[in-house]
Amino acid sequence: MNVYDSERMIEALGGAGYEETSTPDDADMILLNTCHIREKAAEKVYSELGRFKHLKAQNPDLKIGVAGCVAQAEGQEIMRRQPLVDLVVGPQSYHRLPQMEAKTRDGQKAIDTDFPEEDKFDHLKDRPKARRAPAAFLTVQEGCDKFCAFCVVPYTRGAEVSRPGDKILTEARDLVERGVREITLLGQNVNAYHGVAPQGGEWSLSDLIWALNDVDGLERIRFTTSHPNDMTDDLIAAHGECEKLMPYLHLPVQSGSDKILKRMNRSHTAESYLKVIERIRAARPDILISGDFIVGFPEETDQDFEDTMELIRQVNYGQAFSFKYSTRPGTPAAERDQLPEDLKSERLYRLQALIAEQQQAIQDSMVGRDVSVLIEKAGRFEGQMVGKSEYLHAVHVLDQTIPVGEIVKVRITESNRNSLTGILAN
Ligand code: 5AD
Numbered sequence: 001m002n003v004y005d006s007e008r009m010i011e012a013l014g015g016a017g018y019e020e021t022s023t024p025d026d027a028d029m030i031l032l033n034t035c036h037i038r039e040k041a042a043e044k045v046y047s048e049l050g051r052f053k054h055l056k057a058q059n060p061d062l063k064i065g066v067a068g069c070v071a072q073a074e075g076q077e078i079m080r081r082q083p084l085v086d087l088v089v090g091p092q093s094y095h096r097l098p099q100m101e102a103k104t105r106d107g108q109k110a111i112d113t114d115f116p117e118e119d120k121f122d123h124l125k126d127r128p129k130a131r132r133a134p135a136a137f138l139t140v141q142e143g144c145d146k147f148c149a150f151c152v153v154p155y156t157r158g159a160e161v162s163r164p165g166d167k168i169l170t171e172a173r174d175l176v177e178r179g180v181r182e183i184t185l186l187g188q189n190v191n192a193y194h195g196v197a198p199q200g201g202e203w204s205l206s207d208l209i210w211a212l213n214d215v216d217g218l219e220r221i222r223f224t225t226s227h228p229n230d231m232t233d234d235l236i237a238a239h240g241e242c243e244k245l246m247p248y249l250h251l252p253v254q255s256g257s258d259k260i261l262k263r264m265n266r267s268h269t270a271e272s273y274l275k276v277i278e279r280i281r282a283a284r285p286d287i288l289i290s291g292d293f294i295v296g297f298p299e300e301t302d303q304d305f306e307d308t309m310e311l312i313r314q315v316n317y318g319q320a321f322s323f324k325y326s327t328r329p330g331t332p333a334a335e336r337d338q339l340p341e342d343l344k345s346e347r348l349y350r351l352q353a354l355i356a357e358q359q360q361a362i363q364d365s366m367v368g369r370d371v372s373v374l375i376e377k378a379g380r381f382e383g384q385m386v387g388k389s390e391y392l393h394a395v396h397v398l399d400q401t402i403p404v405g406e407i408v409k410v411r412i413t414e415s416n417r418n419s420l421t422g423i424l425a426n
Pocket residue numbers: 037038150151152252254292293294323324325326327328
C-alpha cells in the first residue's frame with residue numbers, strides 16, 4: 001500500500017510543479033514514506049533521515065518530509081528528534097500535501113496527522129495521464145477494526161473504510177487506458193470490503209471482482225491482504241468461476257496454536273483456517289497459498305510453536321512472510337511478558353527453513369508445465385524478458401521480442417532459486 005500511496009503523493013505534488021527524480025541528490029523535496037508495522041521498520045526512518053543531512057547542508061532550500069504510518073504514530077517525536085524534518089503527513093492526509101508544501105516554503109514546519117472527513121482519493125482526480133507498467137495496485141479498502149493484539153494498523157491507518165464501487169471502476173478503467181493489464185486490489189482487510197454499489201446497496205469484494213472481470217483490457221485481478229474470517233462463500237466461489245481472478249491467495253494465519261491465536265485476538269482457530277483452505281482448494285485446486293506468521297508472541301511455548309509448524313505442513317505454502325514478534329507501543333501485547341530474542345530467532349529460522357522447502361518444491365513442480373506470463377520488463381541478461389505467472393512466480397522467458405504488457409503461454413524448463421525459466425509454448 002505504501003507503493004500505491006507514494007504514487008498518489010507524487011501526483012498530489014505534481015499540481016505544485018513537482019516531478020519524480022531518480023536520486024535524492026537532484027531533489028527539491030525528499031518524502032520518506034514509512035511503515036510502522038514492526039520496530040525495525042520504524043527505527044529505519046531515523047537512520048534514513050540522517051543520511052539526508054549532508055544534502056540539506058548543500059541545499060538549504062531542500063525540504064524533507066516524513067509520510068506514512070511512522071509519521072502518523074510518532075509525528076511530534078520525529079520533529080523533535082530530527083530538526084531537519086520540515087513536514088510530517090499521515091496516511092490519511094496526503095491530499096493536503098500541496099498546502100503543506102506551501103507552508104514549508106514560507107519557512108514554517110507543517111504537520112498533519114488527521115483522519116479527515118473528506119475522501120483523500122477525491123482530491124487526486126487530475127492525475128497526469130502517464131503510461132503505466134502493466135501491473136498496478138489499486139487501494140479499495142483501508143484500515144482495520146479487528147484489533148489483533150500485536151498490530152498497529154487499527155491505530156495508524158484507522159477504522160475500516162471501503163471506497164465506493166464506481167470510483168474504483170473509474171480508477172481501474174483509467175489504469176487500463178494507460179497500459180495496465182493486471183490490478184491488485186489493496187486493503188489491510190481487503191476481503192472485508194463493503195463499498196457502496198454503483199446502483200445503490202452494497203458490494204462485497206466478490207461483487208467488485210465480478211464487475212472488474214467485465215472491464216475490457218483488464219486481464220488479471222488479484223487482491224491482498226485477507227482475514228480468514230472474511231473468506232465468504234461468494235469470494236471462495238469466485239476463485240473457481242471468475243476467469244480473470246488469479247489462482248493465488250494470501251491468507252495470513254499468524255500462528256497454528258489456538259491458545260496463541262486467542263491471545264492474539266485473532267477470532268479464528270487453526271482448524272477454522274484449515275477449513276477455509278480446504279474450501280478454497282475445492283473451488284480452485286491449483287491455487288497457490290501464501291501466509292504470514294509471527295513467532296515468539298508472548299506465552300508461545302515449544303508446543304505452540306510445533307503446532308504452527310504442523311499447520312504449515314498441512315497447508316503446504318507456496319510463499320510466506322514470517323516475523324519475530326515485535327512490541328508495538330500502544331498495542332495490548334506490548335504490555336505482556338516477552339520471550340527472549342534468541343528463542344524467537346531460533347524459531348524463525350526453523351519456520352523459514354520449512355517454508356523455503358515447501359516454496360521451492362511448489363516452484364520446482366512448475367517445470368514442464370505451461371503457465372501464462374504477463375511480461376513486465378526486459379530481463380537482466382540479454383535475450384530475456386521477465387514477467388509473472390498466474391501463481392505470481394517470476395518467470396524469465398528466453399525471448400526478447402515479446403512486448404511489455406503482453407500475456408504469453410510459457411513452457412517452464414528450469415526452476416532456479418527465486419524464479420523460473422521458460423520458452424514460449426508452441
Ligand atoms: N510483530 C511482528 N509481526 C507483525 N505483523 C504485524 N504486527 C506485527 C508485530 N507487532 C505481521 C503480521 C501481519 C504482517 C503484515 O506483519 O504477520 O500479517
